[in-house]
Amino acid sequence: MVQRVLVANRGEIAMRVVRACFDEGVTSVLAASEADLDSLPARVADEVVQIGPASATASYLDVGAVISAALLTGCDAVHPGYGFLSEQPELVEQCARHGITFVGPSAESIRRGGDKIAARELARGLDIPLGAGSDAIDTVEEAADLAARVGYPVLLKAAAGGGGRGMRRVDAPAQLADAVVRARAEAQSAFGDGRLYIEHYVEHARHVEVQVLADALGTTVHLGDRDCSYQRRYQKLVEEAPASAVPEELRRRIGEAAVALISALDYVGAGTVEFLVDVDRDTFSFLEVNTRVQVEHPVTEMVTGVDIVREQLRIAAGKPLSFAQGDVRVSGHAIEFRINAESPDRGFVPSPGELRVWRPPVGTDVRVDSHCFAGYRVPPHYDSLLGKLICRGDTRDEALDLAARALDAFDVAGVDTTLPLHRELVRHPDVRGHRITTRWVEESFLPLWTADRARTARAERAATP
Structure with a gap:
């Protein structure tokens, strides 16, 4: 039985887990750093235990501190969030x-x-398509030989971790040696593992992932797919469910591949399998597995009605999944916007400080997952995510229309946020017309948006007496 859960995280995901614990009827104990003792999760959780100073290394990343907190508070389970x-x-x-x-x-x-x-290697053994690429590379010379074989441009990728760290695009042989050195150093620093591998870079691609749940009794199901192609520096900004403009036969094969891979891992819990869809060829290839709940899980919840975090708690308690694959129905369309405390006008630099105003939108089919409130001080020590706005409609156009209104109504003051960017993005004709690839934000949207913002700022300064 799971009766007391140590929530070993912070921010909006800590709030999400605390809420699921309440719904499931179990006690939540928040493990908080010194900087988060007065946070909203700390105010809402049943109990709070301090696990260290503000530094993430000495608190949220300290395995010993987390285990000690669980033992000290009598917790029988630990939920790590993401x-x-x-x-x-x-x-x-x-x-x-x-x-x-x-x-x-x-x-x-x-x-x-x-x-x-x-x-x-596991995907290869299951006959799941792989992009042209390699296993681990040991030397620059080996990398050069492999890159020549798969063809430029290529991506250098870290064998461990994710989130774009340890990843470099290389367009020509002259760039390769420096890219290998830099990618390996970044991967070693971030993950303690400097191994790299190479993939051919697909110019026109969509990033599509499948949400999977598996219980300890051998049942594995998927909850449909998501499109995560809105990216900047390989970091996701916006996610949709289901993935738009994906042929149904391709969607079916991607879902089956995800279930096969998770099953082969003897997996228990929530996980995500990520794929790259070649827009020009309507083909897909395996990218990676994320062995945790994803930031973007709410869009899947909104279109399936499945509470993924509650299912995690039930699975951990040894219970079977509360539904079978045949029970899963994807209804409508949902889209999620990550609201970060960043300054898009200044290269997305973090913007910590006090939230003088925090008024999220409300409405049917509008959901805001956040840990923020007016007066909250956004700390400089952690990720800049303030919250996520999720909107659902019966169709994709309805979801986008609702999202546009909700973004306009979202009132935040005191720190810079990504809200202005999202307000323009959601109305862009390429978004409305399904013409998004993994390079669209950086190559098509941001240059024009940034230039427009700069012109507006100059005009406002010129008009000021």
Whole structure:
């Protein structure tokens, strides 16, 4: 039985887990750093325990501190959320050593799924399509030979971790040696693992992922797909469910591939399998497995009615999934916007400070997942995500129309945010016309949007007496 859950995270995902604990009738204990003791999750959770100073390294990333907090407060389970220790096998092993249930997959599943090279090998054995590329590369010379074979441009990618770290696009042989050195150093610093591999870069691609749930009794189901192609520097800005403009036969094959891969990992819990869809050829290839709940899980919840985090808690308690594959119905369309405390006009630099105003929109089919409130001080120590706006409509156009109104009504003051960018993006004809690829934000949208903002700012300054 899972009765007391240590929520080993912060921000909006901590709020999300606390809410699921309440709905599931279990006690939530928030593990908070010194900087987060007065946060909204700390105010809402049943109990709070401090796990260290503001530094993430000395608090949220400290396995010993998390385990000590769970033991001190009598928790029988740990939910890691996303980020921080969510894909750290050592935390899973320490939980098992102390008789604590980890709300997520086994350490072995995390290792096999989280290692990009091992996951590629597993996918190859299941006849799941792979992009042209390599296994681990050891030298620059080996990288040059492989890049020449798969053809430029290529992507250097880290074998461990994700989020765009340790990733470099290389367009010509002269760029390769420096890119290998930089990517390897970044991967080693971020993940403690400097291994790299190479993939051919697909010029016109969509990033499509499949949400999967698996219980300990051998049942694995998927909840449809999501489009995560709105990206800047490989970081997602906007997500949709279901993925738009994907042929139904291709959608079916992607879903089946995701279930096959998760099943082969002997996986238990929530996970996501990511694919790259070649827009020009209507083909797909496997990218990676994320062995945790995703930031963008709400869009799937909005179109399926499945509470993914509650299912995580039930699975961890040894219960079967509350539904079968045949029960899953995707109804309507949902879109999510990440509201970050950043200054898009100034290269997306973080914008910490006090939220003088925080008035999110309200309405039917409008959802805001956030930990913010008026008077909250956005700390400089962590990720800049303030919250997520999720809107659902019976059709994609209805979801976009609702999102446009909700973004206009979202009132925030005190820090810079990505709201102005989203207000323009949601109305863009390329978005309305399904003409989005993974390069669209950086190559088509941002240059014009940034130039327009700069012209407006100059005109306003000129008009000021």
